[in-house]
Amino acid sequence: MTTDTTTKTPEAAAAAPPGPTPEKKRAAQSHRRLLTRRDRITLALMAGVPTILHVALVWVTAIASIFLAFTTWDGIGFDSIKWVGLDNFTQLFNDNPQFWPAVQHNIVWFVVLILIPTPFGLFLAVQLDKKIRFSRVYQTAFFLPVVISMACIGFVWQLVYNPDTGLINSIIGANKPGHYIDWIGDPHLNLWAVLIAASWRHAGYMMILYLAGLKSVDPSLREASALDGANEWQTFKNVIFPTLRPTNTVVLVVTIIEALRAFDLVFVFNKGAQGTELLSILVTNNIIGESSRIGYGSAIAVVLLVISLAVIIPYLIATFRKERRA
Amino acid sequence: MRLSPSGVLVPGPSRRSLLRGAGSAALLAGAGIPLLSACGSSGSSSDPKTVTLGSNASDAVPKKAFESVYADFKKQSGLTVKVNTKDHNTFQEQINSYLQGTPDDVFNWFAGYRMQFFAAKKLATPLDDVWQKIGGNFPDAMKKLSKGEDGKYYFVPLTTYPWAIFYRKSVFQQHGYKIPASWDDFVALCKQMKKDGLVPIAFGDKDAWPAMGTFDQINFRLNGYDFHVQLMAGKASWTDAKVKAVFDHWAEILPYHQDGFMGRTWEDAAQTLVSKKAGMYLLGSFVAQQFTNKADLDDLDFFPFPEINSAYGQETVEAPTDGFMVSKAPKNHDGVLKLLEYLGSPAAEETYLKTDPSVVAASDKASTSAYSPLQKKAFEMIGAAKNLTQFMDRDSRPDFTSTVMQPGLQKFLQNPKGVDSLLSSIERQKKTIFASE
Numbered sequence: 001m002t003t004d005t006t007t008k009t010p011e012a013a014a015a016a017p018p019g020p021t022p023e024k025k026r027a028a029q030s031h032r033r034l035l036t037r038r039d040r041i042t043l044a045l046m047a048g049v050p051t052i053l054h055v056a057l058v059w060v061t062a063i064a065s066i067f068l069a070f071t072t073w074d075g076i077g078f079d080s081i082k083w084v085g086l087d088n089f090t091q092l093f094n095d096n097p098q099f100w101p102a103v104q105h106n107i108v109w110f111v112v113l114i115l116i117p118t119p120f121g122l123f124l125a126v127q128l129d130k131k132i133r134f135s136r137v138y139q140t141a142f143f144l145p146v147v148i149s150m151a152c153i154g155f156v157w158q159l160v161y162n163p164d165t166g167l168i169n170s171i172i173g174a175n176k177p178g179h180y181i182d183w184i185g186d187p188h189l190n191l192w193a194v195l196i197a198a199s200w201r202h203a204g205y206m207m208i209l210y211l212a213g214l215k216s217v218d219p220s221l222r223e224a225s226a227l228d229g230a231n232e233w234q235t236f237k238n239v240i241f242p243t244l245r246p247t248n249t250v251v252l253v254v255t256i257i258e259a260l261r262a263f264d265l266v267f268v269f270n271k272g273a274q275g276t277e278l279l280s281i282l283v284t285n286n287i288i289g290e291s292s293r294i295g296y297g298s299a300i301a302v303v304l305l306v307i308s309l310a311v312i313i314p315y316l317i318a319t320f321r322k323e324r325r326a
Numbered sequence: 327m328r329l330s331p332s333g334v335l336v337p338g339p340s341r342r343s344l345l346r347g348a349g350s351a352a353l354l355a356g357a358g359i360p361l362l363s364a365c366g367s368s369g370s371s372s373d374p375k376t377v378t379l380g381s382n383a384s385d386a387v388p389k390k391a392f393e394s395v396y397a398d399f400k401k402q403s404g405l406t407v408k409v410n411t412k413d414h415n416t417f418q419e420q421i422n423s424y425l426q427g428t429p430d431d432v433f434n435w436f437a438g439y440r441m442q443f444f445a446a447k448k449l450a451t452p453l454d455d456v457w458q459k460i461g462g463n464f465p466d467a468m469k470k471l472s473k474g475e476d477g478k479y480y481f482v483p484l485t486t487y488p489w490a491i492f493y494r495k496s497v498f499q500q501h502g503y504k505i506p507a508s509w510d511d512f513v514a515l516c517k518q519m520k521k522d523g524l525v526p527i528a529f530g531d532k533d534a535w536p537a538m539g540t541f542d543q544i545n546f547r548l549n550g551y552d553f554h555v556q557l558m559a560g561k562a563s564w565t566d567a568k569v570k571a572v573f574d575h576w577a578e579i580l581p582y583h584q585d586g587f588m589g590r591t592w593e594d595a596a597q598t599l600v601s602k603k604a605g606m607y608l609l610g611s612f613v614a615q616q617f618t619n620k621a622d623l624d625d626l627d628f629f630p631f632p633e634i635n636s637a638y639g640q641e642t643v644e645a646p647t648d649g650f651m652v653s654k655a656p657k658n659h660d661g662v663l664k665l666l667e668y669l670g671s672p673a674a675e676e677t678y679l680k681t682d683p684s685v686v687a688a689s690d691k692a693s694t695s696a697y698s699p700l701q702k703k704a705f706e707m708i709g710a711a712k713n714l715t716q717f718m719d720r721d722s723r724p725d726f727t728s729t730v731m732q733p734g735l736q737k738f739l740q741n742p743k744g745v746d747s748l749l750s751s752i753e754r755q756k757k758t759i760f761a762s763e
Contacts, residue, residue: 074725075422076447087758095754098733163586164594177525177585184532185588187740270532273588274736289419290440290724293759 062305068298075292088299099300102277105191106307109198109278110259117199118251121206126236128207129214143208145201154268157197158184161269187275194269194276202258206251213247214240256311260304279304376406377661378430379650382417387615391681398677399668405661415533425449431656432665437471437647438716440724441481444651445474451652452478456663460670463689467714471647482670483649483688484678487611488704489539489717490628497524497602505629509575512632516582519605526582528604530595534732537739538718539644540608543631545572546642550635551713554642558722560760564753570745575634577742588736610646611704614684626700630707643711646720647688723759730755 035043069088073081092099124142128135145153160167161183168183169175183193217240225235263280266272272281279300286297379396383389389411396407410430412420417434424433425444435441444450457479461469464483472481497503501522506512516526531537546554549568556562557569584595584604596616598604607613608631617623630640650669656662668674675687676696683698686705694705708714719727734752738745 074447076426076449091755091758095751095758097737097748097751161589162594163589164597175586180585182586182589185586185590190589270589271534273532273534274733274740286725286729288423289728290421292422293725293729 065298065301065305068295069302070295070299072293072295075287075294081295084295088296089303091296092299092303096282098277098282101275102272102279102282103303105276105278106259106262108191109195109262110256112195113199113202113255113259114252117203118206118255120199121203122210124203124207125210125214126240128211139207139211142204144204146204146208148201150201150264151268153197153201154265157193157265158269161193184270185273185275190270190273190275194266197269198258198262198265202255205254209247209251209254210244213244217243253315260308260311279307374658374661375404376408377432377656377658377665378408378410379665380417380424380430380433381409381411382414382434384411384413384417385615387682387684391678394681395669395674395677398674399665402668403664405664407665425653429653431658431662432650432652434648435481435651436716436720437468437481437483437649438720439722440720441472441651442474443724445476445478445480449654450474450480451654451656451662452480453482453652453666454479456482456666456670459667463670463672463691465690468647468688471714471716472649481649481651482666483647484669484675485649485682485685486645486647486688486708487685488628488707489543489608489610489644489646490630490704490707492599492607492609492611492613492626492628493605494599494602494622494625495627496625497605503605506632508632509634513578515605516579520582525584525598525604526606527579527584528595528598528607529583529587530590530592531587531736531739532589532591534736535717535719536592536595536609537735538727538731539610540576541572541735542644542715542718543608544575544634545569546644546713546715547631547634547638547640548572548575550638551642551715554715555721558718560723560726560756564749564756569749573738573742573745573749576738577745580739580742588739610644611686611700612684614700615682623698623700628700628703641712642715643708643713644715644717645708645711646717648685649688726756726759730759 068081070083070085071081072084072088124138128139132138148156158166163169163180163182163184164175166175166183169181172181173179174181182189184190221239221243222235225239230238261280262278263284266276266278267281267284270276272278272285283297283301283304286293286300381389381392383392392409396409400406408430417424421435421444426449435444441450445452452474457469457472460482464472468483469479472479472483474480498505501518501524503515503518504511506515519526529536542554545557548571553562553568557564563569584590584598587595592609592613593616595604596607596609596613599607599613600617600619600622611628614623614626617626630643633639650666652662652666670689672687672689672692675689675692679685679687679692679701680696683701686697686701686708687694690709694702697705715721718731722731730752734748738748
């Protein structure tokens with residue numbers, strides 16, 4: 001798409017002005033003159049290299065995964081690939097004790113992120129938007145976790161949660177036999193423990209998105225509502241929030257993506273053991289590692305892909321419809 | 327995703343030219359080869375004076391011990407060993423793609439099924455010529471452990487260590503505890519320790535493998551070596567009443583295990599034994615690495631897992647053996663042969679053991695004069711064993727143990743009452759994995 005516009009625009013611009021009767025020959029000549037050999041090579045490289053990379057790294061791998069999902073393969077040599085039809089999927093749905101918990105945890109991940117850190121991020125953004133003193137400092141403090149990699153966040157929170165020597169258990173004395181809290185191992189606790197760490201980061205991310213959205217709200221709207229005698233909450237609810245609609249869409253999409261790609265934090269935390277299984281971790285455990293059940297792991301990856309598409313396609317349709325209307 | 331490493335890179339001669347020539351091919355391959363190979367041998371390693379070696383010895387003590395071995399080797403041969411150390415667990419996780427990418431000439435690995443697997447996949451070089459020279463240094467049991475399924479040698483063992491129950495002599499003395507000989511004694515001892523305010527059995531299963539050790543011990547004590555081998559090979563059924571009995575025994579002692587084990591690493595669990603808060607700890611003798619204070623180390627002792635079934639007594643010892651393999655196309659072939667001959671000598675083992683006294687030599691020719699009482703005991707225990715096992719994840723398919731057994735055992739530990747459905751689930755999954763030969 002981009003190449004089309006770049007190649008055609010100068011040509012059209014050059015062809016249109018000369019006269020009311022543009023000749024075909026002249027148009028062709030100008031075309032030749034405008035795009036020299038070098039231009040064409042540059043264009044081909046600029047469009048071609050990213051295209052090749054994109055096709056190779058996104059499409060080929062995705063299609064290969066879909067193909068491999070119907071096979072068994074230990075990853076050593078092509079001759080060991082064997083077609084098994086839907087076997088991987090029936091096994092996954094019926095026999096794998098980790099699969100359904102993983103699906104459930106991915107959903108919990110999304111629900112928690114959208115219900116807790118997202119409104120909290122919005123709240124922070126609204127407060128910071130009031131131009132209080134030191135607002136830059138607060139902004140930096142809340143945004144800092146977003147800059148740190150998820151893996152590092154995992155390490156940091158492990159120090160907090162470590163059942164024997166961690167911060168929490170040391171303070172409340174919950175590291176003695178009898179009254180012991182196993183933040184990392186207990187399947188009733190560990191998912192929530194990780195989600196607190198994830199929320200800690202997500203809130204800062206949401207804050208920045210909303211802060212950007214709030215900056216673009218027309219100040220005259222605030223003035224108008226103030227003149228109408230609306231209090232702060234009413235102004236926010238009836239005037240400011242509705243104008244944040246585009247930001248909300250972005251926030252929703254970002255949060256869905258965060259929930260589906262959740263991986264690093266849990267992997268560092270306890271490798272997705274009992275209670276914290278996630279689809280991405282099942283894929284990794286089966287494909288990477290000595291186990292190398294590549295066919296089976298691909299089947300899980302395909303399930304993840306299907307879920308992602310189920311979310312992305314409606315979003316794209318809605319977006320394109322809006323663009324066409326505009 | 328991993329089409330490229332095996333497809334593009336496996337053919338030997340064309341590999342380097344392909345990588346050098348086509349940038350896009352390298353990029354494609356780079357997408358598939360995980361981190362290890364990227365940090366592995368670089369182009370400079372065709373130097374005849376160096377041998378590259380991929381090491382999983384990331385813990386401080388073994389790392390230092392290996393350094394002394396390679397330094398000694400350099401003094402003798404003039405060859406430098408360029409070591410590429412990876413985190414122990416990461417090394418294992420990435421081994422498949424590592425060996426298919428551009429591996430180092432020599433790499434640390436384990437005896438038994440895991441060695442045979444890569445030998446059968448033609449990712450290792452046979453070492454029969456090395457063994458002609460070093461064969462006399464090893465007992466028959468070690469020779470058997472070093473052979474692939476095709477009867478060729480693929481492995482040079484360096485060290486081995488037993489799994490047993492470790493304890494502090496002073497703690498046992500102080501409370502007047504006796505070494506339990508039978509299962510009932512063992513359970514009674516656990517009860518007494520709990521009463522005395524100790525954690526009877528230190529335990530940490532965050533890395534998911536330590537629990538396999540407990541399973542192995544109860545299984546071969548209760549059902550014997552042959553059944554254990556059958557079960558690990560996927561031939562016996564996990565729904566067999568014999569397996570159920572293993573879990574029943576385990577459930578009986580589970581209340582005496584340290585609380586919160588799912589969030590604790592073995593290193594942290596070992597610290598409770600160091601600090602005398604725990605009475606016993608079932609682990610490999612590498613637990614001694616955590617005893618950094620000499621007085622504490624001298625206080626450490628162990629006894630074999632107690633007898634459960636008198637028909638099998640204590641005849642089986644779990645003794646994982648570590649050593650070296652050679653990747654499929656080593657760059658410095660002559661240097662590799664020299665290195666492995668050296669590593670297979672008693673001298674190399676003695677040098678290693680000077681720094682890491684938590685294991686014993688695989689060779690029966692190595693001098694035991696420098697052994698600590700703990701090592702002597704371990705050496706005798708392994709020597710006297712009727713059967714040696716490696717470890718669940720070394721005696722069985724790694725895809726089965728890591729994707730089914732590790733989460734399976736953790737599930738049991740969380741909910742010991744749900745054994746029946748757990749075992750039928752394991753059996754179903756086992757069938758599909760072992761069927762995909």
